[in-house]
Amino acid sequence: MPVEGKAAVSGSPAVRWIEVTEDEAGQRIDNYLIARLKGVPKSRIYRILRSGEVRINSRRVEASQKVAAGDRIRIPPVRVAARDAPEAPPHYRLPVLFEDEFLLVIDKPSGIAVHGGSGVAHGVIESLRSMRPDARFLELAHRLDRETSGILLVAKKRSALTGLHEALRGRDMDKRYLAGVSGRFRNERQRVRLALAKRDTAEGKRVSVSAIGQDSETVFHLVDRREDMSLVEAELLTGRTHQIRVHLAHIKHPVLGDDKYGNFDLNKALRRQGLKRMFLHAAKLAFEHPVTRQPMRLESPLPADLKKFWEKT
Secondary structure: OOOOOOOEEOOOOOOEEEEOOOOOOOOEHHHHHHHHOOOOOHHHHHHHHHOOOOEEOOEEOOOOOEOOOOOEEEEOOOOOEEOOOOOOOOOOOOOEEEEOOOEEEEEEOOOOOOOOEOOEOOOHHHHHHHHOOOOOOOEEOOOOOOOOEEEEEEEOOHHHHHHHHHHHHOOOOEEEEEEEEEOOOOOOEEEEEOOEEEEEEOOEEEEEEOOOOEOOEEEEEEEEEOOOEEEEEEEEOOOOOOHHHHHHHHOOOOEOOOOOOOOHHHHHHHHHOOOOOOOEEEEEEEEEOOOOOOEEEEEOOOOHHHHHHHHHO
């Protein structure tokens, strides 16, 4: 009997043959195996690929080879650590802005991560999969920070995911965020081009302006203004990690409530005034449907907590 709370090794593994479905097509074989072989170390997966133990249609493969619908994959015997049943993901209340057989568009509340990891057990995608156990494919098309609310795209077919990624890479998706920022934003329109670089720190991932970083571009449009703060619409022309937050901080208009790049003393005062989180909201998204090619225009109004704070300032 395994000791409670300890990993036990499952017995008698055998060769398996799996046929790739249409929804699974297009993945690299290494990523396909990583998703399939839960509990198997990545090092072990790459070892069986290099050794030729994994075969597609009876042929040896490289880790980068992509699988196609109907491919038969040979998976050699691998031992998987059998663990206690994990805690079930919570069923979050996730308002749906749009859904068809290819896409699911969520109006994500603030405070919920989009996926588990980095100290978070479960996020939006794990919750959706738990609530929809019959769904064969559910994948995030992009990311939002945990505190950022608003429009989040989820693909229900691999063809839709591929199309959305192509639109994001090709700048064929119009993404607009609303941000409350410190200070009086002077320009009606301001374009910011600043390369950004990521680095890992003890406090987590940080992003900074760097000449050796990735090209990043945001256009800010003034929406409203108060004596010492402003409401701006951020038009993302690239989609780098923390792009809006770092660009605004660099031009001396940090996002209100931002605990990484903001004004920490101001944030304390804002909490006393009722702003309990970062003032950043994914408000608008326009793109061509990746499968039907119909124009899509999605909007999420400013959440009640942010609207109330702004109106009383």
